[in-house]
Amino acid sequence: MIHLFFAADVCNKSTFIFLPHWWEYLKVDPKGDALGQCSFIFNFPNDLLAVGLGILDILLRLAGFVAVISIIYAGIQHLFTGGNPEKAAAARKRILSSLVGLVIALIATALVTFIGRQLT
Secondary structure (H helix, E strand, O other): OEEEEOOHHHHHOOOEOOEOOOOOOOEEOOOOOOOOOOEEEEOOOOOHHHHHHHHHHHHHHHHHHHHHHHHHHHHHHHHOOOOOHHHHHHHHHHHHHHHHHHHHHHHHHHHHHHHHHHHO
């Protein structure tokens, strides 16, 4: 069993910008460490799934962010088509594809978050 020590304010499971930490789904040691700081318990190899889910959660949220940026970019492309129907169709296709990707990323993130919270 390995104890990972962090500052006490990290125990509240805050996020970095919109990304969770990789230790999001690890169990918190109720006793803390000798200094009274928050510590997480990592049991190798049992908690590899929890760390993997945390990393997957980060990647899925990044995918959602990229999809939103892609929607904005395609919208700007659509504004500057200059009346060219082929460019307009390509921009609409990119918007639709980005929306589908965003929905998939949101559903997958919700599923990973649900599974991760069931582990802790």
